[in-house]
Amino acid sequence: MSETGPDPRETDALRSAAGVPDRHDDGGIFQHGDRVDDQAHGDAPERFEGEFPIRIEGLRNSFGDTVIHDNLDLDVRSGEILGVVGGSGTGKSVLMRSIIGLQEPDEGCIEVFGRDITEAEPDEEIGVRNRWGVLFQGGALFSTLTVAENVQVPLKQFYPELEQQLLDEIARYKVVLTGLPEEAASKYPSELSGGMKKRAGLARALALDPELLFLDEPTAGLDPIGAAKFDDLTRELADTLGLTVFLITHDLDTLYAICDRVAVLADRKVIAVGTIPELLETEHPWIQEYFNGPRSRAAAETNARGKALDNGADRKA
Numbered sequence: 361m362s363e364t365g366p367d368p369r370e371t372d373a374l375r376s377a378a379g380v381p382d383r384h385d386d387g388g389i390f391q392h393g394d395r396v397d398d399q400a401h402g403d404a405p406e407r408f409e410g411e412f413p414i415r416i417e418g419l420r421n422s423f424g425d426t427v428i429h430d431n432l433d434l435d436v437r438s439g440e441i442l443g444v445v446g447g448s449g450t451g452k453s454v455l456m457r458s459i460i461g462l463q464e465p466d467e468g469c470i471e472v473f474g475r476d477i478t479e480a481e482p483d484e485e486i487g488v489r490n491r492w493g494v495l496f497q498g499g500a501l502f503s504t505l506t507v508a509e510n511v512q513v514p515l516k517q518f519y520p521e522l523e524q525q526l527l528d529e530i531a532r533y534k535v536v537l538t539g540l541p542e543e544a545a546s547k548y549p550s551e552l553s554g555g556m557k558k559r560a561g562l563a564r565a566l567a568l569d570p571e572l573l574f575l576d577e578p579t580a581g582l583d584p585i586g587a588a589k590f591d592d593l594t595r596e597l598a599d600t601l602g603l604t605v606f607l608i609t610h611d612l613d614t615l616y617a618i619c620d621r622v623a624v625l626a627d628r629k630v631i632a633v634g635t636i637p638e639l640l641e642t643e644h645p646w647i648q649e650y651f652n653g654p655r656s657r658a659a660a661e662t663n664a665r666g667k668a669l670d671n672g673a674d675r676k677a
């Protein structure tokens with residue numbers, strides 16, 4: 361990522377114009393727990409009640425002669441944290457970009473909240489683009505904007521009528537929600553540590569009160585303690601806000617600590633999806649090497665130790 365701004369492909373997600381409300385209601389000061397839509401519309405859209413907020417069938421993506429995905433299927437369950445793993449270059453980020461409409465697939469169907477997004481034009485109002493939040497690799501913060509201003513980018517895009525006082529209030533709330541001190545709101549990305557930048561990126565991803573959260577290698581570059589704290593934060597936010605999380609990672613600790621299921625990309629498709637014990641029963645050599653390797657065993661032990669300590673603490677409490 362450059363110092364002057366995020367990858368333009370990544371900011372497309374923030375700039376894509378859709379879902380702008382048709383009625384202005386300044387709604388007063390934002391109350392913690394209120395949805396942005398409550399403030400902007402008066403009525404929040406119905407939350408998705410189906411089993412699979414994301415359904416992918418027969419997906420094919422290629423760049424020139426290079427086929428990245430071929431006949432890829434994947435269903436993401438409502439309320440789960442789905443870890444997405446695979447060797448470098450297997451197309452995890454391309455898959456995420458396809459789901460959020462930044463990568464036009466050659467073939468296949470991608471339904472988000474029951475709506476086939478591959479049929480929609482990038483600018484078409486399809487009513488789902490303001491229902492997901494994305495934390496891109498590296499945070500993708502605008503370096504010339506403060507943290508609060510970064511958080512306000514999607515708010516201004518989707519709710520241009522919101523008054524500045526309300527925008528400031530929402531941004532402050534999101535900053536604190538992600539565990540940053542309130543003062544961080546007025547800081548520029550260059551004044552933040554790596555871990556704080558990730559949290560600021562997460563605050564922006566949560567700006568619109570999404571039901572779906574996409575995280576692309578959120579713990580990359582963090583020290584193990586910072587990474588574990590970020591994992592805890594992700595799990596806590598997912599549980600309290602009722603999020604479905606699509607989490608791309610190479611971090612085995614993250615997989616063991618917070619993922620409900622793991623989808624494995626190899627051979628241009630999702631070769632398996634399940635809990636880690638379920639994956640361990642599959643024969644595929646990449647899965648065996650990945651989950652039976654020394655690093656995976658160490659992550660499993662660390663996670664088991666952590667859970668035992670938590671249980672001990674619970675019993676004492």
Ligand SMILES: Nc1ncnc2c1ncn2[C@@H]1O[C@H](COP(=O)(O)OP(=O)(O)OP(=O)(O)O)[C@@H](O)[C@H]1O
Nearest residue numbers: 423428446447448449450451452453454455608610
């Ligand atoms: N815009 C693009 N143009 C051409 N090739 C691309 C483009 N975007 C991605 N690719 C290629 O698609 C393949 C998959 O890329 P992707 O970034 O999805 O991999 P990944 O699984 O996320 O890898 P990593 O784990 O290293 O981040 C790579 O070979 C990459 O070079």
